[in-house]
Amino acid sequence: MIQGVKRVIALGAATAALTAGVAFSSVGAAEAAPQHTVAAAAHGGKQKCHVVKGYWTKTWHKPTRDRHGKVHPGYWTKTWHKAHKVCHR
Numbered sequence: 001m002i003q004g005v006k007r008v009i010a011l012g013a014a015t016a017a018l019t020a021g022v023a024f025s026s027v028g029a030a031e032a033a034p035q036h037t038v039a040a041a042a043h044g045g046k047q048k049c050h051v052v053k054g055y056w057t058k059t060w061h062k063p064t065r066d067r068h069g070k071v072h073p074g075y076w077t078k079t080w081h082k083a084h085k086v087c088h089r
Contacts (some may be wrong), residue, residue, distance in 0.1 A: 024067040048088050056080055
C-alpha cells in the first residue's frame with residue numbers, strides 16, 4: 001500500500017513539472033513572436049510591398065550516366081513556386 005501511495009505522489013509531481021514546463025514554453029513563444037507594427041514603424045512605412053502569386057516553371061534535368069555506364073536522357077519537369085511577398089524601398 002505504501003508503494004502505491006509513493007507511485008501516486010511521483011506521478012503527481014511529474015505531471016506538475018510537465019504542466020509547468022508547457023506553461024513556461026508557451027509564454028516564451030508568445031514573447032518571441034514578431035511584432036509587425038514595430039517593424040513597419042522602424043522603416044517609416046516607405047517600403048512598397050506586393051504579393052507575387054504562385055506560378056509554375058519548367059525545369060530541365062540534364063542527361064545522367066548511372067554507375068553501370070548507361071546514359072539516361074534529360075527530361076522536363078514542372079516546378080511550383082509558392083506565393084511570396086516582395087518589398088522594395
